[in-house]
Amino acid sequence: DQQVKQNSPSLSVQEGRISILNCDYTNSMFDYFLWYKKYPAEGPTFLISISSIKDKNEDGRFTVFLNKSAKHLSLHIVPSQPGDSAVYFCAARSEYGNKLVFGAGTILRVKS
Amino acid sequence: SQTIHQWPATLVQPVGSPLSLECTVEGTSNPNLYWYRQAAGRGLQLLFYSVGIGQISSEVPQNLSASRPQDRQFILSSKKLLLSDSGFYLCAWSSGKAFFGQGTRLTVV
Numbered sequence: 001d002q003q004v005k006q007n008s009p010s011l012s013v014q015e016g017r018i019s020i021l022n023c024d025y026t027n028s029m030f031d032y033f034l035w036y037k038k039y040p041a042e043g044p045t046f047l048i049s050i051s052s053i054k055d056k057n058e059d060g061r062f063t064v065f066l067n068k069s070a071k072h073l074s075l076h077i078v079p080s081q082p083g084d085s086a087v088y089f090c091a092a093r094s095e096y097g098n099k100l101v102f103g104a105g106t107i108l109r110v111k112s
Numbered sequence: 113s114q115t116i117h118q119w120p121a122t123l124v125q126p127v128g129s130p131l132s133l134e135c136t137v138e139g140t141s142n143p144n145l146y147w148y149r150q151a152a153g154r155g156l157q158l159l160f161y162s163v164g165i166g167q168i169s170s171e172v173p174q175n176l177s178a179s180r181p182q183d184r185q186f187i188l189s190s191k192k193l194l195l196s197d198s199g200f201y202l203c204a205w206s207s208g209k210a211f212f213g214q215g216t217r218l219t220v221v
Binding site: 006036044046089098103 | 118144146148155156157161163202204206208209210211212213214215
């Protein structure tokens with residue numbers, strides 16, 4: 001049972017344009033959502049997060065939007081840069097904060 | 113500051129051999145600890161998590177086990193490896209956000 005879904009396996013974007021990565025979840029008990037970035041043969045690094053009491057959080061070029069009624073969140077990267085090319089994982093926290101559930105990831109390629 | 117150490121970075125083991133991967137965390141007390149696996153071309157699958165010494169929750173039935181003998185030490189083990197155990201194993205600690213080690217690439221041959 002996949003509680004966190006990233007339905008786009010890959011995304012290709014031109015440098016300077018906006019990248020939009022999507023994530024859907026099924027568990028209404030999730031209260032905290034995170035995005036991670038991962039390069040090959042390395043551990044994921046934390047990018048940005050959002051609490052369920054907010055609908056938007058911004059950090060520089062990265063903005064995460066949360067739509068609780070739709071159980072959907074998205075990560076916007078503007079402007080996209082070649083160094084943003086990586087796998088992006090969406091994650092959600094459940095069970096009183098003890099467990100992080102990850103999506104399958106989306107490979108982002110930013111073309112120069 | 114907190115750091116997480118995971119070793120070895122790569123490992124090639126024959127089928128049927130035992131496994132022991134170790135993870136230690138510094139700079140924090142009583143962290144939640146996790147083992148994840150990333151199979152080729154797939155997402156991060158939660159294998160085990162621990163909220164305290166000796167407390168292990170298993171997420172999926174499998175050929176692996178985990179132990180937490182000390183507060184900041186988390187060990188992933190197997191008595192007999194299978195080919196399907198190959199993958200990229202990641203240890204993480206959390207106090208809200210999760211912070212990952214550099215991972216271990218395990219190849220079972």
